[in-house]
Amino acid sequence: MERPHNFSAGPCILPLEVFEKASQSVIDLDGSGLSILEISHRSAAFVEVMEKARSLALEQLGLKNKGYKALFFQGGASMQFLMTAYNLLENKAGYLDTGTWSANAIKEAKNFGNVEVVASSKDKNYNYIPKQYEVPTDLDYLHCTSNNTIFGTQMKSFPTSENTPLVCDMSSDIFSRDIDYSQFGLIYAGAQKNMGPAGATLVVVKEDILGKVSRTIPSMMDFELFIKKESMFNTPPVFSVYVSMLTLEWLARSGGVSAIEKKNKAKASLIYDEIDRNPLFEGFTAKEDRSMMNATFTLKDEKLASRFDNLWKEANINGLNGHRSVGGYRASMYNALSIESVHVLVDVMKHFEKTT
Numbered sequence: 001m002e003r004p005h006n007f008s009a010g011p012c013i014l015p016l017e018v019f020e021k022a023s024q025s026v027i028d029l030d031g032s033g034l035s036i037l038e039i040s041h042r043s044a045a046f047v048e049v050m051e052k053a054r055s056l057a058l059e060q061l062g063l064k065n066k067g068y069k070a071l072f073f074q075g076g077a078s079m080q081f082l083m084t085a086y087n088l089l090e091n092k093a094g095y096l097d098t099g100t101w102s103a104n105a106i107k108e109a110k111n112f113g114n115v116e117v118v119a120s121s122k123d124k125n126y127n128y129i130p131k132q133y134e135v136p137t138d139l140d141y142l143h144c145t146s147n148n149t150i151f152g153t154q155m156k157s158f159p160t161s162e163n164t165p166l167v168c169d170m171s172s173d174i175f176s177r178d179i180d181y182s183q184f185g186l187i188y189a190g191a192q193k194n195m196g197p198a199g200a201t202l203v204v205v206k207e208d209i210l211g212k213v214s215r216t217i218p219s220m221m222d223f224e225l226f227i228k229k230e231s232m233f234n235t236p237p238v239f240s241v242y243v244s245m246l247t248l249e250w251l252a253r254s255g256g257v258s259a260i261e262k263k264n265k266a267k268a269s270l271i272y273d274e275i276d277r278n279p280l281f282e283g284f285t286a287k288e289d290r291s292m293m294n295a296t297f298t299l300k301d302e303k304l305a306s307r308f309d310n311l312w313k314e315a316n317i318n319g320l321n322g323h324r325s326v327g328g329y330r331a332s333m334y335n336a337l338s339i340e341s342v343h344v345l346v347d348v349m350k351h352f353e354k355t356t
């Protein structure tokens with residue numbers, strides 16, 4: 001059976017060779033005769049997996065030997081909404097409100113201190129990234145969301161503020177583009193959008209921003225403790241970390257973030273050019289803020305929806321429905337999605353126009 005073209009927003013497509021290797025390892029990890037699912041997380045084999053995953057993550061972000069540590073947690077990106085505040089918020093934090101995930105992060109942070117929403121795009125259902133705003137100088141940190149998965153906007157540049165660490169939720173575009181990752185004090189990302197299966201969350205933190213809050217932090221929430229225990233304070237999500245390692249190895253073999261960025265740009269241009277050209281569709285977001293990962297678009301005439309839906313389903317496309325807060329369609333084009341799949345979608349859109 002031919003694999004569907006998977007535009008799903010998350011969990012989502014990973015490289016086929018990663019699926020193949022992972023499925024082999026469920027039976028026999030590298031000739032050991034044991035499954036990745038049955039070995040001790042303290043075994044030499046798994047400690048090596050964990051170390052490799054942490055080291056590859058730093059390497060791919062260009063953050064090796066720059067004072068950063070890579071850690072794996074459970075609980076998803078949503079757990080980081082509160083953990084980051086737990087570890088970093090003493091008096092006041094600033095947040096950019098650019099979508100549902102940002103709003104959730106703001107809600108959680110309010111449990112720990114004052115939160116100032118520095119800028120928001122809520123007035124237009126989050127279809128753009130706010131630009132002209134002042135960053136207050138008295139913040140413990142400033143939090144942003146690099147890619148707004150639901151709405152399809154992506155930050156192309158990031159605010160700077162001297163002595164204010166920048167904390168970023170990169171769940172849906174980490175490892176997708178070549179940017180200066182050292183501008184961030186802390187980056188977090190749920191694995192399930194560009195890195196691996198759900199269950200692990202990557203945190204990359206600059207060590208010198210930690211240890212500044214006066215509250216007692218429970219062990220399972222404590223970044224410093226997890227650094228000391230090399231991400232093995234308790235049983236880590238072994239399978240998710242393992243598959244994340246395989247995906248990071250695939251990324252390294254494929255030329256790293258700069259090579260993958262070129263491919264992601266080509267895929268994004270292809271779909272956005274068609275959205276702009278095709279009179280039946282319109283893009284949801286401001287053009288300058290369009291996401292390379294999640295392209296959101298709607299039909300100008302909603303009555304045509306069932307016909308378009310039939311066409312893309314017949315073309316073996318999966319996961320194109322938009323999130324309920326936007327409606328329409330969302331083509332998620334994560335690292336592992338091939339440009340051929342985007343061609344198939346664009347051809348369906350052209351055929352739909354011709355036959356309408």
Ligand SMILES: *Cc1c(COP(=O)(O)O)cnc(C)c1O
Pocket residue numbers: 010075076077078079101145147148149169170171172190191193
């Ligand atoms: C998916 C997503 C989340 C939520 O991730 P969970 O791992 O399900 O908690 C948070 N932020 C962004 C940007 C996302 O895309």
